[in-house]
Amino acid sequence: MYRSMLFLHWKQINIPLIPLILAAYALPLLSVQGLGTPPGMDSSTLEAYRIVAGAQIWLPVFPLLAAVIGVTLALSAWNWDHQLGHVHALSLPVPRWRYALLKMGAGATLALLPAAGLWMGAHVATSFVDLPTGLNAYPNQLALRFLAATLVAYGLLFAMAAGTVKTTVWIISGVIGFFILGNVVTDFLVGYFPVLYRTNLLELALEALIRAPGPLQVFTGNWMLIDV
């Protein structure tokens, strides 16, 4: 049954996923484009700074691509069920939790494809750059982080998409509302709890999300393909 779920998901997503796999492969190559030792120059440390600075420009694109892949996989996982009113799922002799688990596993398996693309691209890219003393390439670690970020984005959206559209709208509206009204709520609370003076709820919430052990911490941190 897992195989048929995987096949169904692949059928759903192959058209948008293939360009994303290619993008994951190409991104490391783009990040090292133009780097390397110019003719007539030894592998000087002038290069070290240039390589790290050059690679940093591409840093935000790696987590962004991981998030886009995760979201695409998650939404496509439930798209078919929502459109057909869950008739196929209801016709199967399995409980819902098992059905959802199989579906989630199929999506997670498909997430391996772009991560593998990035892993290959990262290895090819670093093989083209003559790294000066003190710098190292981390293609395996970067691919692992990319996979982890894809899975987190996929898991988050999968959980939301597993519910009703109404639930999803409530959650997303709540988050957006909090970001818009967070400061107003803080000011209101300070009136009752002076100890909250100089506390920014919005900032605290963001910190909790993006700092360890927050769920989005994998998207921050170090995404350098080449580093010290």
Place this chain on the structure above:
Amino acid sequence: MSRADLCRALSTGALALLCSPPPMHAQQTTEATLLGRIDSLRPLLEAAEVEADLARARRAEAERRANVTVTDTLSVGPLTIVTVPENRDAAARLFRRVWENDFASFVGTSPSLSDQWFTFQWAMELRPILVEGRAPQRVELVRWRPTRPTEVIRQSIINALADDLTGTQILAWANAVRTPVRPEELYRQLALSPSRASRACLAGNARSCWVGMGLDPGADSNPLDDWYSPEERRALAGRLYWSRTLQSLRDDCTETGTLRSCDVLLADRLTTLGNPSELAPLRPPARAALLWIALQKGGAGAWDRLRGDPQATPAQALLSASGLTAEELSSAWLEHVQANRPASKAGTGLSLMMALFWFAGFGTLALRSTRWR
């Protein structure tokens, strides 16, 4: 003339007298008199204003004294700490911990520390602590804010200590006395510094680390040549700002790539700089770390030896403080930097575990439904 006519005539006369202009000399006399009287009041007014100012100052002082927080004073080593009674134990514990861990081993005597007082408060709401006639180092932290009191205490002691080095070459060289903050940044600086000396240092040549910090490059050698390769010198000259008078040399260096012009430019900068080590590739954070390690290695009396000779060069002061050779001291620094190589590589470890945990958590939420949607 009847009585009525007499009254009418008198009224008319009085009215005419009132309406007629007064004689000029009488008017001048009145004005001068008034001005004189006003002037005579001025000293009185000034005295009153002084009195009022004094009264206001007395009242403000009385109010300030009435509002001043009750304090306790305690001593930890040579440190004098003024604190509120409820923070007394915390102050003693934290100052003692910082002093014994970081300073007691090398600070013998310090005129600045003896002269300096510290205030300490660690509370939800801060109250003013008055220290008469002094500008104390203040360690006053709001308890709910994520600041580590020991770090603030450490830095305040360092600030007080650094006054001992005012005017010395070692302070000009290191720019500051401080603990090696974020040592992983030192490693990054060393790895990315565009300099042949840094590269050799990173490869394990401790002597190059010493040279790269601008410490005694040798009387005969050109320090620029020790610090930078020809390509690096060309790049460095291109990065610096030059006056119009040197513009042609700069163009020659950066546009035609004539190395001789770059060297002339950099040599000119070296002579005009008060402190030639400013062009050295390993910058003040690396030097401050070396100074701190020299003090730690020097042990008892290291601080006294460091400030013993105000005319000593940075290298002499460091060697005197540490009691080590240049090779040994720079090796200790290099060991420290290499031991703190940043765990900057992406992906593995705890970060990956947490990501998988969250993935599993979200998955569980997705499974947790008893009905088909």
